[in-house]
Amino acid sequence: MLSVKGLKASVGDEPILKGLDLEVKPGEVHAIMGPNGSGKSTFAHVLSGREGYEVTGGSAELDGEDLFELEPEERARLGLFLAFQYPVELPGVNNMYFLKAALNAIRKSRGEEELDAVSFMRLMKEKLKILHLDDSLLKRPVNFGFSGGEKKRNEIFQMALLEPKLAILDETDSGLDIDALRIVADGVNALRSPERSMIVVTHYQRLLDYIQPDHVHVLAKGRIIRSGGKELALELEEKGYGWIVEGEAA
Amino acid sequence: MNAAVHQRTGQADAAEAFAGWLQGLGGNGDQNSAGGIDWLESEREQAAARVRTQLVPTNKSEGWRYTGLRKLIEQGFVNVDEPVTALTPDDIGEFLIPELDAHRVVLVNGRFSDALSSLGELPKGVRIGSLRDLLESDPASVKGVLTRIAGEGRHVFASLNTAAIDDGLVLQLDRGAIAERPIEVIHLSIGMDEPRVAQPRNLLSLGDGAQAQVIERYVSLGDALYCTNSVLEIALGRDAVLKHTRIQQESRNAFHITGLYLSQEANCRYAGTNIGLGGTWARTDLVTRFAGEHAECDLKGLYLAGDQQLIDYHMDVRHALPNCASRETFKGILYGKGRAVFDGLVYVARDAQKTDAEMSNRNLILSPNAEVDTKPQLEIYADDVKCSHGTTVGQIEPEMLFYLRSRGIAASLARRMLCLGFAGEIIDALGPESLRDYVAEQVGQRLEQAPLE
Numbered sequence: 296m297l298s299v300k301g302l303k304a305s306v307g308d309e310p311i312l313k314g315l316d317l318e319v320k321p322g323e324v325h326a327i328m329g330p331n332g333s334g335k336s337t338f339a340h341v342l343s344g345r346e347g348y349e350v351t352g353g354s355a356e357l358d359g360e361d362l363f364e365l366e367p368e369e370r371a372r373l374g375l376f377l378a379f380q381y382p383v384e385l386p387g388v389n390n391m392y393f394l395k396a397a398l399n400a401i402r403k404s405r406g407e408e409e410l411d412a413v414s415f416m417r418l419m420k421e422k423l424k425i426l427h428l429d430d431s432l433l434k435r436p437v438n439f440g441f442s443g444g445e446k447k448r449n450e451i452f453q454m455a456l457l458e459p460k461l462a463i464l465d466e467t468d469s470g471l472d473i474d475a476l477r478i479v480a481d482g483v484n485a486l487r488s489p490e491r492s493m494i495v496v497t498h499y500q501r502l503l504d505y506i507q508p509d510h511v512h513v514l515a516k517g518r519i520i521r522s523g524g525k526e527l528a529l530e531l532e533e534k535g536y537g538w539i540v541e542g543e544a545a
Numbered sequence: 546m547n548a549a550v551h552q553r554t555g556q557a558d559a560a561e562a563f564a565g566w567l568q569g570l571g572g573n574g575d576q577n578s579a580g581g582i583d584w585l586e587s588e589r590e591q592a593a594a595r596v597r598t599q600l601v602p603t604n605k606s607e608g609w610r611y612t613g614l615r616k617l618i619e620q621g622f623v624n625v626d627e628p629v630t631a632l633t634p635d636d637i638g639e640f641l642i643p644e645l646d647a648h649r650v651v652l653v654n655g656r657f658s659d660a661l662s663s664l665g666e667l668p669k670g671v672r673i674g675s676l677r678d679l680l681e682s683d684p685a686s687v688k689g690v691l692t693r694i695a696g697e698g699r700h701v702f703a704s705l706n707t708a709a710i711d712d713g714l715v716l717q718l719d720r721g722a723i724a725e726r727p728i729e730v731i732h733l734s735i736g737m738d739e740p741r742v743a744q745p746r747n748l749l750s751l752g753d754g755a756q757a758q759v760i761e762r763y764v765s766l767g768d769a770l771y772c773t774n775s776v777l778e779i780a781l782g783r784d785a786v787l788k789h790t791r792i793q794q795e796s797r798n799a800f801h802i803t804g805l806y807l808s809q810e811a812n813c814r815y816a817g818t819n820i821g822l823g824g825t826w827a828r829t830d831l832v833t834r835f836a837g838e839h840a841e842c843d844l845k846g847l848y849l850a851g852d853q854q855l856i857d858y859h860m861d862v863r864h865a866l867p868n869c870a871s872r873e874t875f876k877g878i879l880y881g882k883g884r885a886v887f888d889g890l891v892y893v894a895r896d897a898q899k900t901d902a903e904m905s906n907r908n909l910i911l912s913p914n915a916e917v918d919t920k921p922q923l924e925i926y927a928d929d930v931k932c933s934h935g936t937t938v939g940q941i942e943p944e945m946l947f948y949l950r951s952r953g954i955a956a957s958l959a960r961r962m963l964c965l966g967f968a969g970e971i972i973d974a975l976g977p978e979s980l981r982d983y984v985a986e987q988v989g990q991r992l993e994q995a996p997l998e
């Protein structure tokens with residue numbers, strides 16, 4: 296599904312990703328953990344095509360397509376989805392209108408018909424329910440004035456609606472209270488399927504109790520320096536990153 | 546030295562050409578409707594005299610620095626003479642707002658058209674008619690109002706309009722009268738063989754406690770080239786409420802000048818929204834005078850300018866009395882080689898304590914070749930007031946654009962959505978819903994055609 300090889304990227308003259316390798320197979324959930332500033336969000340942004348980063352080496356393919364040849368919207372239509380660490384507020388842009396535009400763009404690229412108003416509403420209601428979100432959210436501007444938790448839930452709601460092939464969840468758990476965390480995790484789990492893969496970026500083992508990963512990676516200083524099963528997350532929770540990062544330096 | 550001389554000569558030429566043109570326009574004395582009404586004839590003569598003496602604005606004149614007149618002068622406009630009578634109600638179908646339930650007035654090239662208007666049943670105390678007819682039947686009813694609110698006006702174009710007073714719309718609401726349905730005024734312009742200028746003179750007067758909503762729209766048939774130089778005088782009595790929407794959606798070849806002069810008695814409320822979308826050169830002056838305390842003036846605006854377009858809003862709000870409030874909230878979207886001017890002056894005299902004045906002008910610039918000149922001015926001589934102003938000129942936020950694109954939305958649509966979101970503050974405040982939808986649609990259409998690179 297996703298194949299990243301030797302990925303190097305920088306911001307300005309500052310190299311951030313320094314040779315990152317990652318293979319994600321269909322249906323797998325990979326957790327990425329790592330210290331603040333290690334490049335986790337940068338990795339997510341570079342994959343989804345955000346401006347401001349320069350890819351200086353390596354490759355990233357989604358189902359054999361070179362992501363770096365594609366515009367951000369083309370990557371999304373190919374089935375890539377990023378749940379933002381900091382969802383962006385769009386004052387004045389109606390949420391419903393936005394969701395419809397996104398869904399129709401993606402459906403169209405899959406060769407599907409645009410949804411009529413009734414089916415669209417039905418679909419929205421169904422997905423809102425999964426995330427325990429209120430209908431009134433649809434009438435508001437996108438993320439505008441949403442609480443931190445609402446913003447995060449809104450990201451997963453969009454993911455449920457757009458049904459991507461590969462979803463990257465960047466710290467979707469941070470800022471959620473205990474109940475909201477469970478709701479979001481249940482929402483994510485409901486979307487797990489043999490065809491859909493996920494990369495879950497988190498600082499906390501807690502989320503991984505709910506969303507059980509197949510693989511856990513440690514990203515530090517722009518590279519994946521350790522990979523293992525879900526027991527690696529437990530070990531990190533207990534000992535922190537120091538022991539691996541230092542071991543790596545030695 | 547040489548350059549300076551040369552420049553002066555150049556300007557003198559322009560001034561001369563312009564003065565000749567103005568006098569031609571102001572000078573059709575005998576064939577208009579003011580004949581025989583002494584006070585009005587005297588006003589017209591004084592205005593004509595001012596046209597001869599008032600300085601022709603140049604790019605050095607206050608208020609005209611960014612709004613050159615050359616393009617206007619070059620057209621050699623001549624006065625409209627014959628009224629256009631060939632149109633039938635079917636011809637204006639394309640201009641109607643779907644589902645808008647309103648009393649409709651239509652003026653064609655500045656002349657009131659009975660045939661095209663459909664006033665329906667007007668509520669008690671509400672009168673709508675042509676200035677021409679009224680000057681014939683009951684000139685006393687506009688005496689003391691017509692020409693008095695505008696006074697000498699802000700510049701030579703107002704004098705020009707006064708010198709040529711002939712026809713226009715008169716809307717009068719008696720004391721306490723309430724018009725529940727909106728009154729829609731369609732100013733339709735049709736191109737003639739020669740470039741013409743129409744100079745409608747419009748008057749809205751609301752008696753004490755009267756309430757109305759007026760929707761004015763400036764539209765053109767095809768891509769007609771012409772000039773409209775209109776003056777609108779509005780008199781609001783005590784406690785009166787006027788909701789006023791003006792939509793300038795003229796052809797890309799049209800020249801548009803409006804002077805709107807407001808006189809507000811105590812406790813009245815004026816809420817005006819100006820939507821500027823069309824024309825190649827459009828200048829609007831909004832001038833407010835408070836004649837009583839606790840009056841409110843709320844001026845909103847949204848303008849879009851692209852290639853070959855200049856849209857200019859000048860505001861002049863004068864607080865001479867205490868306890869009045871004024872708001873100016875204007876937003877602009879500039880693309881291609883579009884240009885806009887926002888010049889807002891709020892003057893608070895020494896006695897105007899407890900004035901509440903707020904001015905904001907925010908602009909979104911979508912291309913490096915677009916330009917806006919924004920100049921908010923607060924002149925405050927009272928010490929116990931609440932006044933603020935702010936202007937911004939910015940671009941679309943890259944994070945916002947990326948967020949939309951990351952959801953599969955094409956860059957061009959994403960930009961359009963963000964522009965509409967930006968304009969939403971102005972559009973969403975419009976009512977009724979049919980009007981709001983219509984304006985959103987018009988704005989959306991223009992953005993769709995705009996090169997949003």
Ligand SMILES: Nc1ncnc2c1ncn2[C@@H]1O[C@H](COP(=O)(O)OP(=O)(O)OP(=O)(O)O)[C@@H](O)[C@H]1O
Nearest residue numbers: 306311329330331332333334335336337338347380
């Ligand atoms: N646009 C930018 N300009 C300058 N530096 C940047 C930019 N984006 C990222 N960086 C730097 O790159 C490094 C990695 O940042 P990134 O946001 O990817 O970290 P992270 O692993 O997601 O951290 P956190 O756990 O705190 O979210 C940091 O040192 C950050 O300051």
Ligand SMILES: [Mg+2]
Nearest residue numbers: 335336337380
């Ligand atoms: Mg991060």
